[in-house]
Amino acid sequence: MTKILAFAGSTRKGSYNHAIVNVAAQGAREAGAEVTIIDLADYQMPLFNEDEEAEFGMPEKAQAFKELLISHDGFLIASPEYNSSYPALLKNAIDWASRMSEGEKPLEAYRGKVAGIMAASAGGLGGMRVLVVLRMLLENVGTMVIPNQKAIAKVNTLMNDSGEITDEKTIKQLKNLGKETAETAAKLKQ
Numbered sequence: 566m567t568k569i570l571a572f573a574g575s576t577r578k579g580s581y582n583h584a585i586v587n588v589a590a591q592g593a594r595e596a597g598a599e600v601t602i603i604d605l606a607d608y609q610m611p612l613f614n615e616d617e618e619a620e621f622g623m624p625e626k627a628q629a630f631k632e633l634l635i636s637h638d639g640f641l642i643a644s645p646e647y648n649s650s651y652p653a654l655l656k657n658a659i660d661w662a663s664r665m666s667e668g669e670k671p672l673e674a675y676r677g678k679v680a681g682i683m684a685a686s687a688g689g690l691g692g693m694r695v696l697v698v699l700r701m702l703l704e705n706v707g708t709m710v711i712p713n714q715k716a717i718a719k720v721n722t723l724m725n726d727s728g729e730i731t732d733e734k735t736i737k738q739l740k741n742l743g744k745e746t747a748e749t750a751a752k753l754k755q
């Protein structure tokens with residue numbers, strides 16, 4: 566079965582990006598994928614420092630996150646847009662997981678994998694600028710990012726008080742992104 570790992574580049578309580586990645590994950594499940602949703606709050610890593618890496622090795626949580634990436638065929642990633650780019654939290658996690666441990670292949674967490682990317686913001690652009698740089702980053706580490714992507718603008722108007730997306734059109738678009746990601750990952754796995 567195709568395995569998809571879903572996460573947001575935010576550890577904020579009530580994160581909009583958590584909310585949208587949950588919907589995309591549902592779409593991937595409905596397409597037949599096995600989906601694991603994680604919270605980066607459970608994988609806290611120090612800011613990457615090459616000297617500390619040389620002295621102490623890879624932190625346990627960074628290794629655990631990397632192993633999750635390695636054991637999945639594709640990713641659903643929802644990223645906040647911070648000053649037109651990705652948050653340090655997400656970049657730091659991606660950087661740690663790009664480091665090779667003994668017995669691993671270079672960039673094993675990323676090469677041959679598929680990603681579907683999305684962003685959400687209360688602003689009018691929905692984080693569309695972060696998707697440009699996130700796509701570039703993922704492609705550069707060897708992950709194929711599917712052409713479809715979603716930036717959900719004014720996301721706070723599309724949710725209920727429990728922080729779930731309730732707007733039907735948005736749900737349909739996000740589920741479709743999850744489905745396409747799962748289907749592409751399945752094809753690539755064949």
Ligand SMILES: Cc1cc2nc3c(=O)[nH]c(=O)nc-3n(C[C@H](O)[C@H](O)[C@H](O)COP(=O)(O)O)c2cc1C
Nearest residue numbers: 575577580581582583645646647648649686688692
């Ligand atoms: C440092 C910083 C920079 C931000 N820059 C942008 C931005 O460039 N574009 C945007 O739409 N929102 C920006 N925001 C607002 C975020 O979209 C907002 O904090 C959002 O809720 C983050 O996603 P989350 O709900 O998943 O945590 C910024 C927020 C922070 C803290």
